[in-house]
Amino acid sequence: MMSDIDVMSVNSIRALAADTVQKANSGHPGLPLGAAPMAYELWAKFMKHNPKNPKWENRDRFILSGGHGSSLLYSLLHIFGYGDLSMDDMKNFRQWGSKTPGHPEYGHTVGVEATTGPLGAGMAMAVGMAMAEAHLAARFNKEGYPVVDHYTYVLGGDGCMMEGISYEAFSLAGTLKLGKLIVLYDSNKISIEGDTDIAFQEDVKKRFESFGFQTLVVEDGNDLEEIGKAIAEAKADTTRPTMITVRTKIGHGCPAKEGTASAHGEPLGVDNVRALKENLGLDPDKDFYIPQEVYDNAAKIAAENEKEEQKWNALFAEYCEKFPEMKELWNQMHDPNAAEILMDKDDFWAVEDKADATRNVSGKLINKIKNYLPSFIGGSADLAPSNKTNMAEMGDFSAKNYAGRNLHFGVRELAMAGIGNGMLLHGGLRPYVSTFFVFSDYVKPMARLSSLMGVPLTYVLTHDSIGVGEDGPTHEPIEQLAMLRSLPNFTVYRPADVKETAAAWYYAVISKNTPTALVLTRQNLPQLAGTSKEALKGGYIVDDSKKAVPDLILMASGSEVQLAIEAKKELEKDAVDVRVVSMPSMDVFEQQSAEYKESVLPKACRKRVAVEALSSFGWGKYVGLDGGYVTMDSFGASAPAAILFEKFGITKEHVIEVAKDIMK
Secondary structure, rough: OOOOOHHHHHHHHHHHHHHHHHHHOOOHHHHHHHHHHHHHHHHHHHOOOOOOOOOOOOEEEEEEOOHHHHHHHHHHHHHHHHOOOOOHHHHOOOOOOOOOOOOOOOOOOOOOOOOOOOOOOOHHHHHHHHHHHHHHHHHEEEEEEEOOOOOOEEEEHHHHHHHHHHHHHHHHHOOOOOOEEEEEEEEOOOOEEHHHHHOOOOHHHHHHHHHOOOEHHHHHHHHOOHHHHHHHHHHHHHOEEEEEEOOOOOOOOOOOOOOOOOOOOOOHHHHHHHHHHHOOOOOOOOOOOOOHHHHHHHHHHHHHHHHHHHHHHHHHHHHHHHHHHHHHHHHHHHOOHHHHHHHHHHHOOOOOOOOOOOOHHHHHHHHHHHHOOOEEEEEEEOOOHHHOOOOOOOOOOOOOOOOOOOOEEOOOHHHHHHHHHHHHHHOEEEEEEEEEEHHHHHHHHHHHHHHHOOEEEEEEEEEOOHHHHHHHHOOOOOOOOHHHOOOOOOOOOOOOOHHHHHHHHHHHHHHHHHHOOEEOOOOOOOOOOOHHHHHHOOEEEEEEOOOOOOOOOEEEEHHHHHHHHHHHHHHHHOOOOEEEEEOOOOOHHOOOOHHHHHOOOOOOOOOEEEEEOOOOOOHHHHOOOOOEOOOOOOOOOOHHHOOOHHOOOOOOOOOHHHHHHOOO
């Protein structure tokens, strides 16, 4: 039965959400008004969460995938007492410096589990969180000690279901039988342009059935009892993920806006907010008002949840005493500094003096890292044999073996990156994801979220240039390196050999708040005499000039560093004093001191050439007005790699030609 306090709580959440949007004169009231009952029922009756400890390891996770409905999430966080999210913060919705930004931001507002806004992204991250829970449970749980045992809930609407990332992520979730993943589908049949029938007439329930989900329907989105029954039924089936379709009305309770597209993304209007409150039985003269009974009820629920954490703490303490080796493993897997051990491991930095592709080198390093970093887990979008990302003897993560550390994402690059983000957000794991570099175009929206959230996901991106060869221009990246380099808080490494690849991997796995892309070759590269751990500075001298200020600086990354070194030898025969600088990571180089950057690229030397088999875009700040480029500013072609490098001028001879030209 729906109690008076439950109805009062739901309607108070609706009114608060509407007030926040109205005061800001900006936002989306439609979703909060329609979805408030399901969100409240979940948070109050089913979700295991402790506002006093928002980072409790065994809490249930809740992701609002329809991030535009953020005023709903903030209202819940405020009422349940998360952090210090005050009523003043609610009044400051969408304003400068606010704890209540327009879309939820991870790390910015206490209790927000993921940054959402791009529709469908939260769905993929929820799948990642559910995968993380399943993996950690498989590795840690012992009979009588379910120390990892929680659910992942995600709420989104028609827009999330239209986005392709949802298809990708939920197809995998069904295949993996992630029984602790529960999707709440706010089905109101309205999007910005009007009735969804104009562009979206599929049977979403049948689609989820085909994925292997349990599918449930609540016909009345205001019926808390029916919503509760559906959630209970979803939790009871741990062999399949569940999708609950909840039929709602967008803008519920606002007579002039209910069920209309205009309720979606604009304030209701002062008069309509009053009408909403009157319709819900609330005082229309009270803005930003929550009855004390609502606060008291939420505090009572929170206190019960706090007891749940205390029970878990006692269970975990007993577990650690009984299984000290598991306690040690737990601590290691949750230690953000665990990977720093690699700096002193000689085998990690060892160099075999033979030509090798950096993708192969990376594969060998992955199989070294796995031995030192038990949280290390990852895989590829159906390209592991080419990306060299498989970890030997670590097993495959599957519905039959959640303990496996090799992930198989299928051909789902976008969802793969979102899932990787979700696994990192969950905690306890250090994932990597992988595909061909050219398909970073598919990955980019979720890579951007990695950057924005500050989660250090590693992207292994192989087949890095026209060196791909016969596959042709569709598979040969050109502009992708510039694209990734342009991302704020995102590190790109394009290593030249074994030593630089080891440095790139080390940088990636010790990173705390920045994702890293490793951009790797298909073709073999020689081991260079001048490379070293100095690659950890992003740019450094690999073959120096005789003079402190050289006549010419050749700058290169990856496979082209070798070309620059070979060109230097020829130019020196003509009495040109040349410095060769390897630039595996512009991002990291820019973080160095002004003095260090000057020591590598002295301003007094204006004759500089950038050498890279990718777009010239981004090199200008180092090349300057007097420099030159040996780069790719067209698409590639289909032919053997050696022919392509010759035809497109990525050769020692062309480097020398450009260098001599700018020396005139």
